[in-house]
Amino acid sequence: MYPFRVFVEGHRPIYILASDGFEIDKTEVESFIIHPGERIDFLLNTDSKIGTYLLVAETLEVYSKNEYHAAEAIIHYKTADVNLTPPKGTPHICDSSGITCRVFNCPFNQFSSKENRLCITFNNVISNDPNSNPDEVKSDEVVEMFFNFAFPGENGYTPGSVNGHQFLPPTVAAYAQPDLVDYTCDACNASTICECTYAVTIDNDIKDKVYQFVITNIGGGANWSHPVHLHGHSFYVMKMAFNTYDSDGQLVPNGGQDTIDIICQDSKKFCSDAKWRNESWSNGKHPDLNWHNPPQKDTIIIPTGGYVVIRFKADNPGVWFFHCHIDLHNTNGMGMIINESPNSQPKVPKNFPKCNSFKNDGK
Numbered sequence: 491m492y493p494f495r496v497f498v499e500g501h502r503p504i505y506i507l508a509s510d511g512f513e514i515d516k517t518e519v520e521s522f523i524i525h526p527g528e529r530i531d532f533l534l535n536t537d538s539k540i541g542t543y544l545l546v547a548e549t550l551e552v553y554s555k556n557e558y559h560a561a562e563a564i565i566h567y568k569t570a571d572v573n574l575t576p577p578k579g580t581p582h583i584c585d586s587s588g589i590t591c592r593v594f595n596c597p598f599n600q601f602s603s604k605e606n607r608l609c610i611t612f613n614n615v616i617s618n619d620p621n622s623n624p625d626e627v628k629s630d631e632v633v634e635m636f637f638n639f640a641f642p643g644e645n646g647y648t649p650g651s652v653n654g655h656q657f658l659p660p661t662v663a664a665y666a667q668p669d670l671v672d673y674t675c676d677a678c679n680a681s682t683i684c685e686c687t688y689a690v691t692i693d694n695d696i697k698d699k700v701y702q703f704v705i706t707n708i709g710g711g712a713n714w715s716h717p718v719h720l721h722g723h724s725f726y727v728m729k730m731a732f733n734t735y736d737s738d739g740q741l742v743p744n745g746g747q748d749t750i751d752i753i754c755q756d757s758k759k760f761c762s763d764a765k766w767r768n769e770s771w772s773n774g775k776h777p778d779l780n781w782h783n784p785p786q787k788d789t790i791i792i793p794t795g796g797y798v799v800i801r802f803k804a805d806n807p808g809v810w811f812f813h814c815h816i817d818l819h820n821t822n823g824m825g826m827i828i829n830e831s832p833n834s835q836p837k838v839p840k841n842f843p844k845c846n847s848f849k850n851d852g853k
């Protein structure tokens with residue numbers, strides 16, 4: 491449900507090869523962090539002393555408390571003695587007496603300086619995927635949209651939401667029976683959180699049209715970090731931006747990106763209507779995007795107080811869910827619908843079962 495840091499006892503380094511099915515340039519690390527919904531491929535060289543080792547996935551709060559919450563599996567060398575009850579995993583040494591531990595995919599950009607751990611984020615890796623073609627998202631026809639995945643609110647009502655819309659699941663299949671879905675969200679505005687079936691329509695009506703989503707986790711509702719998953723697509727990760735941290739690795743108060751690159755235009759800091767502080771960055775003109783083989787993903791961590799810029803083409807008509815992959819957040823309302831090219835969506839087959847069409851005659 492929450493992120494794990496994964497390492498293989500007695501095996502260091504390991505090599506990150508791919509994420510979400512897309513190859514990235516081979517990257518040497520001590521461990522990696524995996525968030526709900528993500529997939530990571532790594533290479534393990536079995537060149538340690540013959541024996542039994544643990545593959546350990548530990549939750550992240552061990553950094554603040556001396557606890558050991560971990561899922562474990564046994565890596566057993568064929569000729570080693572069988573030991574089905576090994577002691578708890580021995581972490582690698584990450585201090586000045588050891589080597590700096592490089593940790594891939596942190597939901598922040600630095601650890602405490604005491605930890606001697608270095609974050610390697612998706613800003614620091616490049617694609618090595620044979621099918622990668624970032625030129626396909628290089629276009630002057632950029633449609634830019636901001637989506638704040640957070641818990642904004644007031645008076646004790648701070649649900650999971652996207653741009654202040656707590657998701658209300660439709661009562662029918664939105665693809666098969668679109669006319670029966672009530673997409674009305676009039677009660678939501680920049681200073682009011684509401685519950686509704688939030689949907690945004692995108693399309694492919696102009697040649698070379700490209701969507702740039704700025705997925706934020708900012709304002710008064712920013713806490714946790716959210717692994718945001720878009721159905722129906724993969725996307726290029728053009729930029730990750732983080733909160734501000736002090737040398738102890740602690741969040742600096744009011745150091746979020748809503749005080750740096752982005753402005754939230756409401757006094758309540760809901761940030762449902764964000765924009766770039768520098769207007770010249772608007773419409774896809776952020777000056778610091780990664781055009782050098784950006785990695786591809788379908789789930790990306792949105793750091794607390796930070797944002798991620800993604801790009802993709804609307805080339806797959808459908809009704810796609812776009813949501814935080816932490817179930818507790820998702821079922822609390824942190825999701826929405828991307829309704830892609832409604833007029834081009836293939837119709838469901840004739841006689842396709844529909845909600846409310848089943849008649850129970852009692853037999």
Ligand SMILES: [Cu+2]
Pocket residue numbers: 714715716717814815816819820824
């Ligand atoms: Cu979340």
